[in-house]
Amino acid sequence: MSSERIVVIGGGPAGLEAAHCVAELGVPVSLVERSPALGGTPISENYAALTPNFESAEVAMGRMIDRVVEEPGVDVRLESEVTDMDGEAGSFRLTVATGGAETVVEAGAVIVATGFQHFDPGRETQMYGYYEYPDVIALQDLEAMLKVHDVVRPSNGKPPERICFVQCVGSRDRRIGNEYCSKVCCGVASKEAIEVRQQLPDCKVFIFYIDMRMYGYWENEIYWPAQEQYHVQYVKGIITEVLQKGDKLLVRGEDTTMGRPMEVPMDMVVLSVGMEPSQGTRTVAKTLGIEQNKYGFIAASAPPLDTVSTSRPGIFACGAALGPADLEDTVSSAAAAAAKAVRLVRRRRVAVAAS
Amino acid sequence: MPVGGRKQAPDAVEHERATVTSTVSGKEWELPGMWNRMFEQRVIWDYTTDGFEKIASLAGGESLEWCYGCAKCVPVCPVDLVGEYGPRKIHRKVQTGLDLFTSDDLWLCTTCANCLRVCPKEVDMIQIMPAVREVAVGEGRIPAELQEVFEKTFRYGNALGENPRRRHGWTRDAGVPVRVLPSEPGPVDVLFYVEDYWSYHPRGQDAARAFARILASLGVDYGILGAEEKTIGDSQRLAGERGLFEALMEDVVATLVHYEFKRIVTPDPHGFNALVKEYPKRGHTYEVLHYTQLLAPLVDRIEWRKELDLTVTFHDPCYLGRHNGEYDAPRRLLEAIPGVRLVEMGRCRENGYCCGGGGGGMWLDGFTANHTSERLSERRVREAVESGADVLAVCCPYEVSRFEDGAKSTGNDGLKVRDIVELIDEAMGGAERA
Numbered sequence: 001m002s003s004e005r006i007v008v009i010g011g012g013p014a015g016l017e018a019a020h021c022v023a024e025l026g027v028p029v030s031l032v033e034r035s036p037a038l039g040g041t042p043i044s045e046n047y048a049a050l051t052p053n054f055e056s057a058e059v060a061m062g063r064m065i066d067r068v069v070e071e072p073g074v075d076v077r078l079e080s081e082v083t084d085m086d087g088e089a090g091s092f093r094l095t096v097a098t099g100g101a102e103t104v105v106e107a108g109a110v111i112v113a114t115g116f117q118h119f120d121p122g123r124e125t126q127m128y129g130y131y132e133y134p135d136v137i138a139l140q141d142l143e144a145m146l147k148v149h150d151v152v153r154p155s156n157g158k159p160p161e162r163i164c165f166v167q168c169v170g171s172r173d174r175r176i177g178n179e180y181c182s183k184v185c186c187g188v189a190s191k192e193a194i195e196v197r198q199q200l201p202d203c204k205v206f207i208f209y210i211d212m213r214m215y216g217y218w219e220n221e222i223y224w225p226a227q228e229q230y231h232v233q234y235v236k237g238i239i240t241e242v243l244q245k246g247d248k249l250l251v252r253g254e255d256t257t258m259g260r261p262m263e264v265p266m267d268m269v270v271l272s273v274g275m276e277p278s279q280g281t282r283t284v285a286k287t288l289g290i291e292q293n294k295y296g297f298i299a300a301s302a303p304p305l306d307t308v309s310t311s312r313p314g315i316f317a318c319g320a321a322l323g324p325a326d327l328e329d330t331v332s333s334a335a336a337a338a339a340k341a342v343r344l345v346r347r348r349r350v351a352v353a354a355s
Numbered sequence: 356m357p358v359g360g361r362k363q364a365p366d367a368v369e370h371e372r373a374t375v376t377s378t379v380s381g382k383e384w385e386l387p388g389m390w391n392r393m394f395e396q397r398v399i400w401d402y403t404t405d406g407f408e409k410i411a412s413l414a415g416g417e418s419l420e421w422c423y424g425c426a427k428c429v430p431v432c433p434v435d436l437v438g439e440y441g442p443r444k445i446h447r448k449v450q451t452g453l454d455l456f457t458s459d460d461l462w463l464c465t466t467c468a469n470c471l472r473v474c475p476k477e478v479d480m481i482q483i484m485p486a487v488r489e490v491a492v493g494e495g496r497i498p499a500e501l502q503e504v505f506e507k508t509f510r511y512g513n514a515l516g517e518n519p520r521r522r523h524g525w526t527r528d529a530g531v532p533v534r535v536l537p538s539e540p541g542p543v544d545v546l547f548y549v550e551d552y553w554s555y556h557p558r559g560q561d562a563a564r565a566f567a568r569i570l571a572s573l574g575v576d577y578g579i580l581g582a583e584e585k586t587i588g589d590s591q592r593l594a595g596e597r598g599l600f601e602a603l604m605e606d607v608v609a610t611l612v613h614y615e616f617k618r619i620v621t622p623d624p625h626g627f628n629a630l631v632k633e634y635p636k637r638g639h640t641y642e643v644l645h646y647t648q649l650l651a652p653l654v655d656r657i658e659w660r661k662e663l664d665l666t667v668t669f670h671d672p673c674y675l676g677r678h679n680g681e682y683d684a685p686r687r688l689l690e691a692i693p694g695v696r697l698v699e700m701g702r703c704r705e706n707g708y709c710c711g712g713g714g715g716g717m718w719l720d721g722f723t724a725n726h727t728s729e730r731l732s733e734r735r736v737r738e739a740v741e742s743g744a745d746v747l748a749v750c751c752p753y754e755v756s757r758f759e760d761g762a763k764s765t766g767n768d769g770l771k772v773r774d775i776v777e778l779i780d781e782a783m784g785g786a787e788r789a
Contacts, residue, residue: 231404233404233450234423258447
């Protein structure tokens with residue numbers, strides 16, 4: 001039996017935007033989220049402020065969450081997972097498991113918004129020593145410190161005097177298998193660098209990079225202010241390895257401008273980890289039977305002009321489930337997915353009424 | 356550990372030494388490996404960013420830190436082509452602890468402005484270098500040969516240390532009368548500001564005489580200041596002696612106030628630059644022309660007597676071209692000379708190569724030679740020869756002597772170096788006609 005309901009899987013920025021759009025268009029929506037809370041990675045990973053505008057992640061995501069939970073047309077199901085699906089576009093039947101209980105939800109279309117996870121630096125092929133040295137951390141670890149205004153060296157609890165970011169960790173790497181650019185890390189690292197300079201004005205901040213990839217306005221909104229107003233030192237040439245020297249970390253690389261090897265002592269090293277498909281993205285793709293690309297992200301079926309349709313009619317994907325995406329990309333594709341899903345169920349309703 | 360990600364320390368087993376026992380010999384072998392390299396002694400090349408703060412605190416110094424390393428400046432920096440100096444490298448060296456205030460690099464920039472022309476971030480070496488040099492000069496850290504020129508300028512009012520009373524000595528052999536305003540007062544249309552090298556350098560004097568004959572032939576109403584003229588001193592300013600420049604400006608303005616003229620014409624693009632850009636900042640505004648700008652509109656009135664049959668290439672002075680945007684007036688003059696075929700060098704106009712004389716470079720040849728594989732003027736002479744020209748034409752008083760030296764030292768004696776006015780004068784019949 002055909003259904004007008006749309007199921008959105010994932011309660012992060014993409015899922016919240018998609019659910020809100022669908023509801024505002026007057027179509028009933030079920031939002032299925034595996035964890036006990038909405039908000040997605042910005043909340044669960046303790047992001048301090050959003051890139052590029054520095055708004056508090058909690059405030060910004062709180063606004064998105066409120067919009068959805070206050071919408072009467074949205075049926076929010078926390079701690080729930082889609083475990084099975086059959087049917088076809090217009091008349092899907094999804095099995096949703098909540099705790100021990102299973103219910104069947106009928107839906108005309110499904111929007112997958114299952115997002116990404118941070119690359120695990122334990123898998124990198126350089127020698128950055130993430131699990132070996134306490135003072136080597138990742139972007140999201142620093143986010144958590146920035147959030148509570150307590151940027152300190154994990155090894156001794158003291159504020160760092162010199163801190164550096166190492167870009168492209170887990171991205172653009174054939175040996176790791178992630179050949180793609182994760183797109184957001186240059187901006188996020190620069191944003192965090194600015195926050196460090198704001199919170200610890202005496203701390204020197206360096207960013208080692210292959211090439212700074214600041215898309216569009218991020219160049220003038222983040223990169224140039226970081227350099228020109230906050231005196232963040234950008235250094236071309238990526239770090240090869242991190243070594244311990246006394247109570248410092250030595251970062252080793254090439255001084256590409258002068259063409260010679262370089263070693264610099266740091267108090268903290270922040271690895272700018274990239275994006276990988278979340279476990280949820282991998283699982284849901286299999287459950288729903290939609291194609292994934294070689295990296296495990298959900299494959300858009302007709303790029304570049306259709307970014308949200310998948311290999312299975314009636315199922316759309318959005319946000320970082322499709323690949324590396326910043327928040328601007330994420331909400332844009334979420335709205336696109338909502339529009340296409342609503343169009344599909346409405347067309348069917350018109351067709352049914354006419355027959 | 357107050358981290359909010361999922362980081363958990365793994366159970367690590369750390370060995371003091373890693374060895375493996377050979378199954379053949381039973382001997383223990385040390386394993387070379389990452390853990391092992393970690394304990395090697397290494398030279399730490401530390402760096403600090405304090406240099407940027409110190410430079411940014413100077414007026415005009417803030418943009419050095421803006422460099423994002425795109426490297427566009429490298430192929431256009433004239434010094435980078437013959438040495439290790441380069442704008443991007445200066446940024447990087449300061450980032451890695453260089454004290455620019457005490458570094459030899461400070462004196463290598465000729466302020467030619469080609470890096471600024473191509474820089475997307477507007478890193479402005481034309482302001483940075485003089486600002487830092489000013490501090491170095493104040494602290495007495497300055498190459499001796501440059502210090503000597505500053506002293507001569509201070510004492511005699513000219514960079515060559517010549518007797519101020521002989522400033523108009525060149526007029527004697529001009530073949531035409533030259534009005535020296537202090538002894539022949541009265542209003543004139545044009546104040547001919549001769550500047551140092553046309554006043555004193557023998558080859559500059561040749562050009563000054565040629566220019567006087569051209570002005571006479573065209574009936575231009577002009578005069579010179581004679582012994583009352585002092586250098587404008589713009590290159591001294593860019594080399595770090597702003598105080599000297601300001602003092603000279605006071606003297607120059609105090610002199611000019613005694614004379615009635617409509618416009619100032621000078622052969623020196625450096626003095627021209629200061630009169631156009633620096634003097635107005637202190638409220639001294641004059642109508643100022645480079646001599647090519649005076650002559651170009653009059654070129655149709657010139658009576659030519661002779662066809663020269665020369666292939667000529669033209670070197671754009673940095674301070675006339677890039678700094679002040681005048682590329683056409685000199686070319687208009689050259690193209691008007693009967694028998695002159697103008698050919699361009701690969702680097703010309705906006706991308707013109709620097710002769711090495713700007714920003715104090717004129718007086719740092721000995722110092723610079725220790726840091727470069729050849730002089731910029733020598734490199735430029737080679738380009739002129741490659742262009743197929745018989746004559747390298749110039750219109751900056753620094754250049755005739757620089758390029759004639761370069762032609763000799765590179766074994767290109769066949770290349771003649773001529774100021775544009777010398778070519779015009781020759782085609783007008785020269786001294787014989789006058």
